[in-house]
Amino acid sequence: MKRSLLITLLSASFAFGADLLTNVDNRSSESLNGSWRMIIDPFESGFYDYRYNESRWGYFRDAEPRDKSDLVEYSFDRAELISVPGDWNSQQEKLLFYEGTVWYRKTFDYQLDEGKRLFVYFGAANYETIVYLNDKKLGRHEGGFTPFCFEITEHVKPKDNSLVVKVDNKRVETAVPTVMSDWWNYGGLTRRVMLIEENETFIQDSFIQLKQGSRSKIEGWVQLEGSEKKQQQIELKIPEEGISKTFLTDENGRAEISLNAYLQRWSPQNPKLYNVIIEAPGSRLENQIGFRSIETKGDEILLNGSPVYLRGICIHEEAPLREGRAFAKKDAEVLLEWAKQLNCNFVRLAHYPHNEYMTRLADKMGIMVWSEIPLYWTISWENEKVYENALSQLDEMITRDKNKASVIMWSVANETPISSERTEFLASLTEEARKLDSTRLITAALEKHTRGSVMHVDDPLGEYLDVLGCNEYEGWYSGNSGFSRTWETPYEKPLVMSEFGGGALQGFHADKRTRWSEQFQANLYKMQFEMLDKIDFLRGTTPWILQDFRSPRRPLADIQDFYNRKGLISERGEKKKAFFLLQDWYEQKMK
Numbered sequence: 001m002k003r004s005l006l007i008t009l010l011s012a013s014f015a016f017g018a019d020l021l022t023n024v025d026n027r028s029s030e031s032l033n034g035s036w037r038m039i040i041d042p043f044e045s046g047f048y049d050y051r052y053n054e055s056r057w058g059y060f061r062d063a064e065p066r067d068k069s070d071l072v073e074y075s076f077d078r079a080e081l082i083s084v085p086g087d088w089n090s091q092q093e094k095l096l097f098y099e100g101t102v103w104y105r106k107t108f109d110y111q112l113d114e115g116k117r118l119f120v121y122f123g124a125a126n127y128e129t130i131v132y133l134n135d136k137k138l139g140r141h142e143g144g145f146t147p148f149c150f151e152i153t154e155h156v157k158p159k160d161n162s163l164v165v166k167v168d169n170k171r172v173e174t175a176v177p178t179v180m181s182d183w184w185n186y187g188g189l190t191r192r193v194m195l196i197e198e199n200e201t202f203i204q205d206s207f208i209q210l211k212q213g214s215r216s217k218i219e220g221w222v223q224l225e226g227s228e229k230k231q232q233q234i235e236l237k238i239p240e241e242g243i244s245k246t247f248l249t250d251e252n253g254r255a256e257i258s259l260n261a262y263l264q265r266w267s268p269q270n271p272k273l274y275n276v277i278i279e280a281p282g283s284r285l286e287n288q289i290g291f292r293s294i295e296t297k298g299d300e301i302l303l304n305g306s307p308v309y310l311r312g313i314c315i316h317e318e319a320p321l322r323e324g325r326a327f328a329k330k331d332a333e334v335l336l337e338w339a340k341q342l343n344c345n346f347v348r349l350a351h352y353p354h355n356e357y358m359t360r361l362a363d364k365m366g367i368m369v370w371s372e373i374p375l376y377w378t379i380s381w382e383n384e385k386v387y388e389n390a391l392s393q394l395d396e397m398i399t400r401d402k403n404k405a406s407v408i409m410w411s412v413a414n415e416t417p418i419s420s421e422r423t424e425f426l427a428s429l430t431e432e433a434r435k436l437d438s439t440r441l442i443t444a445a446l447e448k449h450t451r452g453s454v455m456h457v458d459d460p461l462g463e464y465l466d467v468l469g470c471n472e473y474e475g476w477y478s479g480n481s482g483f484s485r486t487w488e489t490p491y492e493k494p495l496v497m498s499e500f501g502g503g504a505l506q507g508f509h510a511d512k513r514t515r516w517s518e519q520f521q522a523n524l525y526k527m528q529f530e531m532l533d534k535i536d537f538l539r540g541t542t543p544w545i546l547q548d549f550r551s552p553r554r555p556l557a558d559i560q561d562f563y564n565r566k567g568l569i570s571e572r573g574e575k576k577k578a579f580f581l582l583q584d585w586y587e588q589k590m591k
Contacts, residue, residue, distance in 0.1 A: 020399050021149050021196055022205045024121055025360070026286050032106055032120075032163070032193040036084045037076040041101040046074065047130075047166060059103045060132035062162040076105040076164075084193055085123065087186035090324030097552070099185055104165040110195065111158050117198045117226075118156055120163065121149040123191025123327075123355065127175060130166040142389055143176065144169070145317075145352035145374065146396035149196070165189065176389050177374040182564065183316055183351070184550035186325040191355055201226025202283040207402055208236070208257060208276055209439045210291050215265060215304060218291070220257040222247070222278055229253025237277040238263075249280075265304045266290030266405040268345040271366030273405070290363055290405025294441055296466050299494045299537040301441075303368075303408075310368065310496055310540025311586040312346035313339050313568070317354045318549040321573055332357040336365055338546060338569060342579065343586035348498060348542040351376050351414050353397040362406035369404070370443065370469075370496075370542065372411030373397055375429075381421040387428075394429055398436045407440065414445040414498075415471055418459060427464045441466040445498045448472065450485070457489040471499035471544075474531065475524045483527050487535045494539035500528050501544045503565035506574045516559050522577040529585050543582060547571065 021027070039046065039059060046059030057063070065072045082088060088095045088102055095102075112118050122129065126144030130137065134157065138150035169187030171179040207220035222234050234247045234255040241263060247255040264272040273288040293304050300307045319326045320334040332355065339347050348370040349358060362369050373393045380386045394412070401407050412429045416422055430442045446459035448470055457470050468491060474482035489495065504521035512523035525543075532538060548567035554560040563571060568579040 019149065020147060020205070020396060021119060021121060022400060023285060023287050023403070024147075024194060024196060025356075028197045029121075030110075030195040030197075032108065032195060033084055035081045036189070037079040037105045038082040038088070039074055039076065039079050039103040040095070040098070041103055042098075044101050044168075046103055047101065060130075060137070060164045060166070061135050062105060062164055076103075076162075079105075082188070084189045085191045085327040086188065087126075087190050087325040088188040089184065089186050090319075090322075095187075099170050099187065101166060101168045101170075102188060104167065104189055106163045106193070108161050108163065108195075109159050110156050110161060112153065112156055112197070115200050117151060117153045117200060117202070119149045119151050119196045119198070121147065121194045121196050122189065123147050123193070125165070125167050125189050125191075126169050126185070126187050128168045128170075132162075132164040132166075134162055143393045143396070144190075145354070146393050147191075147356075147400055148396070152195075174380050174383055174386050176379065176386060176393060177351070177376040178378055178380065180377055181351070181374075182551050182553050184318075184552065190325045191327055199226070199282045201228040201232075201281070203278055203280055203285045205399070206257075206278055206285070206287070207437075208287070208289055209403065210293050212439045213293070213295060215293050216260055216262050218257065218259050218261050222249070222255045222257060222280075224249055224253035224255075224280055224283070226253075228281070232280055235277075235279045237279070238274050239277065240274055261291075263291050266292040266363075266366075267304060268366040268368065271364060271405075273363060287403060288360075288363070289403050292405050294408040294439070296441065296494055298492055299539065301467065301494050301539045308345075308539075309589055310346035310542075311342075311344050311589055312348055312368075312370070312496070312540055312542035313342055313344050313582075314348045314350045314499060314542045314545040315339070315354070316350055316545060316547070316549040317352070317358075318547060318571075320547060320569075323550075323571075327355060329357045329361070331355075332361045334573075335546065336361055336367055339367060340365065342546075342568075342583050343590060346370070346540060346542065348372075348411075350545070353393075353400070356400060359401050359404045359406055363404050367406055369407045370409045370411055370498075371397060371401060371407050372414065372444075375413040375416060375426070377415060377417075379416060379422070379425075381419065381425045387425060390425075390429060391432060394433060395436065398433065402437050409441045409443045409467060410437070411443045411445070411469065413461070415447070416444075418447050418461075423460050426461050430464045443467040443469045443496065445469040445471050450482075453485055455482070455485045455487045457487065457491075457495060462489070462491045462493065466493065467539075468493050468495045469498035470495060472497065473500060473502065475527055476502035480527065483531045485531075487538075489537060493537075495535065495537050496540040496542065497532060497535075497538060498542050499544040500532075500541070501525070501566045501578075503560075504576050504578065505559050505565055506548075506570035506572075506576050508559075516565070518577040522581055525578045525581045525585075529581075543568070547573075
């Protein structure tokens with residue numbers, strides 16, 4: 001199928017954010033976090049029968065023997081315990097490198113009153129997830145870093161509910177990301193699981209932001225869900241400013257929002273958040289929202305109309321003070337506090353949407369955010385299902401975080417090899433991102449090319465972006481000759497150097513020519529600073545990376561030990577020499 005036809009069909013049929021509940025921190029909820037039962041299933045015998053057809057008698061039935069002679073070859077009641085949220089790799093040594101299926105089960109009681117609705121919400125599960133409640137398949141989700149939910153109103157019982165979840169993190173060529181990446185493939189229910197209760201008709205979602213190009217006009221929408229969603233009165237209130245205005249939903253339960261409001265604008269110096277209240281008949285939802293504008297003019301990035309330099313750092317979703325995937329609010333607090341210590345006003349959340357705690361805390365701390373989907377390296381660009389999957393992950397990322405003032409950029413890709421199919425694929429995603437959210441900038445980490453003594457940022461995808469991203473590792477993957485190159489681009493757009501740096505084993509000291517030493521890394525940063533300061537269209541940097549993180553691609557014994565060592569901080573939280581050099585460089589840029 002031609003890509004243009006595929007895009008047309010998807011645009012006509014794809015219901016953006018149709019089933020996802022947002023702003024879950026401000027809804028009536030009950031946590032399902034804690035101890036779950038798990039069964040490791042590398043052959044997927046709990047899902048397929050011996051003819052490799054989907055079984056009618058799989059583990060999702062949570063069966064028990066009917067009598068003492070009945071054969072049931074599994075038991076959740078006798079299975080091992082595992083903590084949720086959390087990855088299975090760091091919880092059990094035998095699962096460190098495991099890729100495959102693990103079944104989870106949680107039992108719970110729930111008394112749902114008449115006229116109420118109940119949803120089960122997953123912050124994320126890596127990678128393919130199938131969810132069952134009381135022997136009923138609720139649905140399937142693909143993608144390891146975005147939220148999803150299912151309604152369980154018709155299936156929940158007052159007592160002894162069995163929630164069974166099949167999670168499969170096998171890498172496959174047609175996935176997003178694909179088989180090759182440079183981070184640990186943490187599997188499992190890696191983020192929180194919640195039950196969310198709502199009225200029959202309720203506020204499902206809203207988009208309340210400053211109109212693009214304006215610093216005084218709020219525009220957006222409110223979406224009701226339920227049988228009474230048509231022609232309902234919606235009231236939007238910002239009590240601190242005495243703002244109250246009513247709107248009417250249309251036949252689809254959607255109310256378009258538009259009003260003038262002269263509010264304090266959110267910025268790193270003043271991360272002001274307003275309590276925004278939306279009321280509808282039988283439904284009330286609050287959110288904490290900051291209002292700011294972000295745009296470009298030529299090669300400048302303008303925050304609230306003024307040029308801003310993005311002093312950033314890349315971050316992987318690795319736990320800062322323990323092993324495994326970061327999932328707790330405390331994890332986010334430590335990681336972003338380290339970024340603040342570096343004098344950062346910006347972070348790049350690589351290479352996938354991070355936990356919602358990160359973006360909510362960034363709102364409060366005044367840290368701007370680059371958020372991206374894992375279109376990374378060798379994607380199957382001509383596969384229709386891959387495009388639909390990427391579009392879905394883009395939608396879920398934007399749907400969750402579109403009201404976060406901290407998020408100023410959506411990224412559609414990282415280091416993807418240039419081809420006409422790839423560029424068309426990604427260009428169409430930039431178009432869809434703007435349909436979903438016209439108030440933020442679109443970026444990607446682009447390819448670059450050397451011609452003589454000049455480095456050209458001339459990737460054809462740059463035509464479709466607001467901000468150019470570029471990764472370069474002069475002095476690490478190449479010699480030092482690249483530091484003398486000049487940088488050019490055919491696009492009159494701002495550039496963020498989205499990656500640079502090199503590795504060091506914390507505590508290993510030698511001269512500056514000895515690779516893996518802290519001195520080598522520090523000297524590389526010094527040379528980088530000299531080169532970067534000469535790029536006249538550079539408007540930000542996010543060196544790679546804040547903290548050492550696990551990667552199967554890094555096996556060098558006694559140095560890497562399956563860690564990418566490019567962090568400025570070790571996996572134990574110990575700062576390297578380069579940390580303090582970047583801290584000083586950013587302090588100079590604040591003056």
